[in-house]
Amino acid sequence: TALPAPAPTFDPHALPPLREVIARFGLDAKKSMGQNFLLDLNLTGRIARSAGSMTGITAIEVGPGPGGLTRALLATNAPRVIAIERDRRFIDALQDVVEASHGRLTIVEADALTVDPEQLAPAPRAIVANLPYNVATPLLLGWLARIEAYVSLTLMFQKEVADRLVAKPGSKAYGRLSVITQWRADARVLFNLPPRAFTPPPKVESTVVQLVPRANPEPAEWRILEKVTAAAFGQRRKMLRQSLKSLGDAEALLEQVGISPTSRAEEVDVAGFAALARAVQAREAANPPCP
Numbered sequence: 001t002a003l004p005a006p007a008p009t010f011d012p013h014a015l016p017p018l019r020e021v022i023a024r025f026g027l028d029a030k031k032s033m034g035q036n037f038l039l040d041l042n043l044t045g046r047i048a049r050s051a052g053s054m055t056g057i058t059a060i061e062v063g064p065g066p067g068g069l070t071r072a073l074l075a076t077n078a079p080r081v082i083a084i085e086r087d088r089r090f091i092d093a094l095q096d097v098v099e100a101s102h103g104r105l106t107i108v109e110a111d112a113l114t115v116d117p118e119q120l121a122p123a124p125r126a127i128v129a130n131l132p133y134n135v136a137t138p139l140l141l142g143w144l145a146r147i148e149a150y151v152s153l154t155l156m157f158q159k160e161v162a163d164r165l166v167a168k169p170g171s172k173a174y175g176r177l178s179v180i181t182q183w184r185a186d187a188r189v190l191f192n193l194p195p196r197a198f199t200p201p202p203k204v205e206s207t208v209v210q211l212v213p214r215a216n217p218e219p220a221e222w223r224i225l226e227k228v229t230a231a232a233f234g235q236r237r238k239m240l241r242q243s244l245k246s247l248g249d250a251e252a253l254l255e256q257v258g259i260s261p262t263s264r265a266e267e268v269d270v271a272g273f274a275a276l277a278r279a280v281q282a283r284e285a286a287n288p289p290c291p
């Protein structure tokens with residue numbers, strides 16, 4: 001059988017420096033679009049390589065901006081790179097990269113919140129992105145809901161969000177986002193970056209996190225798990241028998257799944273929340289709400 005053709009080699013340094021591209025196209029950073037650029041190609045190379053082997057995998061990038069990470073992704077074995085950018089100014093600036101990619105790079109002008117990457121890129125696919133922080137969490141939640149469609153997500157977040165994604169029970173950062181994320185994915189921190197790595201520097205530290213779909217997530221319905229975690233962490237200092245009152249007969253529910261009614265949300269692991277969600281679902285199925 002024929003081996004797949006290797007991806008053509010791409011030299012990120014062969015194109016004009018990113019600072020030059022920014023000056024030539026007048027690409028001053030817009031705060032409203034979460035624009036903090038990575039202009040050091042060694043750094044973008046590090047991020048792209050941290051995604052793991054891209055052989056045979058379509059890379060999806062959200063927010064290519066001036067294209068530092070895009071170039072680095074083209075230097076991996078990814079046969080194709082699909083970059084979704086909302087700010088029209090970058091589309092022209094990226095044309096040089098498109099040309100140098102020999103057909104491997106496609107730029108899609110769109111709001112990543114409204115596009116379905118599965119429609120744009122064939123499987124196997126992986127997302128690698130330095131996310132706009134103002135929409136990072138809604139973007140992640142959208143991808144998590146269909147995480148099985150991806151080999152991995154390698155994403156830059158502000159550190160405080162990254163801490164929540166990987167937080168374990170008993171820690172301050174552990175909350176709804178931790179439970180929903182770790183229910184669907186194995187999430188791990190790859191490395192941190194200081195504000196000065198970016199132009200302009202954001203106010204906060206940043207962290208690259210990798211998320212890989214979990215092989216056997218506990219059965220639960222997304223909508224119900226959201227409802228249960230919202231109730232539990234909405235009053236995180238209270239005992240669960242109190243905070244889950246809105247779900248109706250919280251004590252019975254908790255006893256049914258073997259969680260102490262006097263414990264607090266922070267002490268319950270992902271498996272515990274999934275069991276609670278299944279119990280709520282079973283109850284809803286037995287007593288459907290009036291039409």
Ligand code: SAM
Pocket residue numbers: 033034035036037038039062063064065066067068069070084085086087090110111112113130131132133135
């Ligand atoms: N990848 C570039 C880098 O590392 O230098 C830029 C990263 S910057 C943090 C975020 C990028 O996402 C910007 O290019 C911005 O225009 C783009 N962006 C912001 N909101 C977006 C959205 N809703 N959909 C697609 N791209 C978006």
